Amino acid sequence: xxxxxxxxxxxxxxxxxxxxxxxxxxxxxxxxxxxxxxxxxxxxxxxxxxxxxxxxxxxxxxxxxxxxxxxxxxxxxxxxxxxxxxxxxxxxxxxxxxxxxxxxxxxxxxxxxxxxxxxxxxxxxxxxxxxxxxxxxxxxxxxxxxxxxxxxxxxxxxxxxxxxxxxxxxxxxxxxxxxxxxxxxxxxxxxxxxxxxxxxxxxxxxxxxxxxxxxxxxxxxxxxxxxxxxxxxxxxxxxxxxxxxxxxxxxxxxxxxxxxxxxxxxxxxxxxxxxxxxxxxxxxxxxxxxxxxxxxxxxxxxxxxxxxxxxxxxxxxxxxxxxxxxxxxxxxxxxxxx
Amino acid sequence: xxxxxxxxxxxxxxxxxxxxxxxxxxxxxxxxxxxxxxxxxxxxxxxxxxxxxxxxxxxxxxxxxxxxxxxxxxxxxxxxxxxxxxxxxxxxxxxxxxxxxxxxxxxxxxxxxxxxxxxxxxxxxxxxxxxxxxxxxxxxxxxxxxxxxxxxxxxxxxxxxxxxxxxxxxxxxxxxxxxxxxxxxxxxxxxxxxxxxxxxxxxxxxxxxxxxxxxxxxxxxxxxxxxxxxxxxxxxxxxxxxxxxxxxxxxxxxxxxxxxxxxxxxxxxxxxxxxxxxxxxxxxxxxxxxxxxxxxxxxxxxxxxxxxxxxxxxxxxxxxxxxxxxxxxxxxxxxxxx
Numbered sequence: 152x153x154x155x156x157x158x159x160x161x162x163x164x165x166x167x168x169x170x171x172x173x174x175x176x177x178x179x180x181x182x183x184x185x186x187x188x189x190x191x192x193x194x195x196x197x198x199x200x201x202x203x204x205x206x207x208x209x210x211x212x213x214x215x216x217x218x219x220x221x222x223x224x225x226x227x228x229x230x231x232x233x234x235x236x237x238x239x240x241x242x243x244x245x246x247x248x249x250x251x252x253x254x255x256x257x258x259x260x261x262x263x264x265x266x267x268x269x270x271x272x273x274x275x276x277x278x279x280x281x282x283x284x285x286x287x288x289x290x291x292x293x294x295x296x297x298x299x300x301x302x303x304x305x306x307x308x309x310x311x312x313x314x315x316x317x318x319x320x321x322x323x324x325x326x327x328x329x330x331x332x333x334x335x336x337x338x339x340x341x342x343x344x345x346x347x348x349x350x351x352x353x354x355x356x357x358x359x360x361x362x363x364x365x366x367x368x369x370x371x372x373x374x375x376x377x378x379x380x381x382x383x384x385x386x387x388x389x390x391x392x393x394x395x396x397x398x399x400x401x402x403x404x405x406x407x408x409x410x411x412x413x414x415x416x417x418x419x420x421x422x423x424x425x426x427x428x429x430x431x432x433x434x435x436x437x438x439x440x441x442x443x444x445x446x447x448x449x450x451x452x453x454x455x456x457x458x459x460x461x462x463x464x465x466x467x468x469x470x471x472x473x474x475x476x477x478x479x480x481x482x483x484x485x486x487x488x489x
Numbered sequence: 490x491x492x493x494x495x496x497x498x499x500x501x502x503x504x505x506x507x508x509x510x511x512x513x514x515x516x517x518x519x520x521x522x523x524x525x526x527x528x529x530x531x532x533x534x535x536x537x538x539x540x541x542x543x544x545x546x547x548x549x550x551x552x553x554x555x556x557x558x559x560x561x562x563x564x565x566x567x568x569x570x571x572x573x574x575x576x577x578x579x580x581x582x583x584x585x586x587x588x589x590x591x592x593x594x595x596x597x598x599x600x601x602x603x604x605x606x607x608x609x610x611x612x613x614x615x616x617x618x619x620x621x622x623x624x625x626x627x628x629x630x631x632x633x634x635x636x637x638x639x640x641x642x643x644x645x646x647x648x649x650x651x652x653x654x655x656x657x658x659x660x661x662x663x664x665x666x667x668x669x670x671x672x673x674x675x676x677x678x679x680x681x682x683x684x685x686x687x688x689x690x691x692x693x694x695x696x697x698x699x700x701x702x703x704x705x706x707x708x709x710x711x712x713x714x715x716x717x718x719x720x721x722x723x724x725x726x727x728x729x730x731x732x733x734x735x736x737x738x739x740x741x742x743x744x745x746x747x748x749x750x751x752x753x754x755x756x757x758x759x760x761x762x763x764x765x766x767x768x769x770x771x772x773x774x775x776x777x778x779x780x781x782x783x784x785x786x787x788x789x790x791x792x793x794x795x796x797x798x799x800x801x802x803x804x805x806x807x808x809x810x811x812x813x814x815x816x817x818x819x820x821x822x823x824x825x826x827x
Contacts, residue, residue: 244717244719244742245719245742245743245744248742248743248744249744250743250744250767252767253743253744253767308769379582381582381583393760396760404582404583404586405583405586405588405591405773406583406586406587406588406591406776411760411764414761414764415760415761415763415764416761417760418759418760418761419757419758419759419760420757420758420760420763421756421757422731422734422749422753422755422756422757422758422772423752423753423754423756425753425758425770425772426749426752426753426772426773426774427773427774428773429588429590429591429771429772429773429776430771431646431769431770431771432763432769432770432771433767433768433769433770434760434763434764434767435743435764435765435766435767436764436765438744438767
């Protein structure tokens with residue numbers, strides 16, 4: 152088969168690779184229907200995460216079951232499936248507690264920009280749909296496997312409630328999906344922080360009520376101004392830098408909550424400042440599996456359309472162009488078709 | 490009148506002071522029924538917080554209304570009252586959201602180890618009871634004004650739920666009251682971390698089911714052992730050091746919560762570690778006012794008896810002995826009678 156391999160920063164190639172095989176009896180192999188490039192894939196591409204040796208890329212996927220290991224129950228070849236970027240047995244104590252992305256048997260996906268993919272913990276990870284959904288739903292289902300599930304967790308961790316005010320920090324695909332989540336959870340006011348016209352437009356389309364272009368302490372001041380001097384009930388931090396975290400914490404009212412889903416890079420939180428702020432904080436890799444059945448339903452009924460974050464569609468073999476377009480901000484997110 | 494004044498580390502004197510006066514129309518003056526020494530009073534006494542000039546001490550109190558300012562509604566001289574260490578108007582947006590200890594008009598109490606005390610924001614701060622409660626309830630009501638309210642907030646912020654497992658880090662008066670709170674909120678298992686026999690006994694008396702004497706990573710390992718390798722649902726951090734915070738975070742299961750109520754001294758939280766832990770975190774000066782009516786009821790019906798944390802009773806004029814006894818751990822908490 153063929154798939155993407157990163158050799159060095161800026162150097163992603165589409166190559167012939169060994170077909171994936173069942174390695175454990177709990178594995179399945181899927182044939183990729185659609186996959187994509189994630190904002191986090193740009194970290195190694197930009198040289199900000201090390202690339203010590205060539206390795207496959209990609210962790211988002213929907214596809215067709217091709218083969219299942221002998222311990223995989225409830226799945227059969229031909230089924231259309233979607234799963235999370237973090238696999239889970241869906242039965243360990245952490246899974247039962249709803250934190251499948253901390254499953255005792257978790258394996259992070261990392262080879263999905265390819266024609267075929269091995270899925271560990273297949274029975275606990277993959278969610279099926281009745282028959283094969285119309286192809287127009289595939290982008291939305293693909294978004295569920297990471298960015299929509301992650302945006303949903305940001306809103307959940309930030310405890311968005313009906314009638315509340317939510318701020319979304321970050322206008323990447325996750326931030327845009329976080330707007331969808333805040334809207335679905337009933338936030339009355341949704342303030343998206345964005346400086347890019349196309350992303351602002353999508354945020355408004357997804358339910359944002361206000362756009363703030365200021366950043367840092369100016370951004371905080373603007374949020375305070377929009378919330379009667381008090382701060383927002385919920386802030387969804389979808390970036391992961393020290394500045395975005397500070398902005399999130401300072402924009403939240405006492406007793407409010409920050410949900411943070413951008414992987415923190417050089418972020419330290421001062422204990423005393425957090426203490427006196429009364430702000431609640433929860434983050435992490437999103438437990439997408441917890442939300443998947445509900446999100447699949449929302450996509451297939453047309454209630455949400457997170458697939459709109461894909462503003463570039465390429466044949467899988469042009470995967471390198473997808474990285475380039477996203478790196479240069481010519482695209483929010485690139486969808487890849489095998 | 491007479492009251493306690495700290496002049497330098499280790500030097501608390503009982504002196505003649507000006508009688509407090511109504512300074513704002515929202516003030517009240519109370520005659521102290523009982524007051525006490527707080528663990529946090531030991532910070533300046535030990536020279537760990539600066540003492541730049543002589544100043545009064547104390548922030549816990551129950552008493553009798555002596556005089557009210559012209560804007561104080563609902564209070565009249567002679568009433569028996571209890572209030573929080575943080576005063577609040579109980580009507581600003583933060584108060585309405587239940588975070589009265591972040592009230593826009595907040596003033597922290599700091600002159601309560603005295604015969605008379607001025608209470609700012611009196612109408613919003615003071616909670617009355619029907620008539621004068623029997624004197625045996627006074628210690629419990631006094632505990633409500635800080636340590637019991639703070640322990641309750643620790644349990645609330647850590648989201649203790651019926652049937653859950655709670656760990657209490659810290660065996661001071663707040664930690665012991667946190668055990669009471671966890672018990673009242675229905676925790677099935679309550680693990681108190683303590684090395685002192687008298688405090689262990691009180692923790693067990695208050696509802697702790699297990700005692701852990703190990704600290705640091707050994708303490709964490711013991712908690713993991715007691716929770717099937719998973720960690721606790723809720724951890725109540727009642728100390729405020731870098732070590733106790735680390736211990737709390739590491740003892741919590743993914744998706745669990747830490748409530749932290751010890752004022753952090755030199756505590757920095759690593760963003761990436763917090764991220765991958767999936768632990769939720771909320772702290773702060775407890776919004777005692779939110780809980781006071783309920784806590785007063787629990788004390789007066791005999792349902793809880795946080796007054797047991799007072800294992801030393803002194804005449805107010807011997808206040809300095811109270812500091813010494815607590816500093817030397819001869820007493821958990823010293824009650825002072827004018």
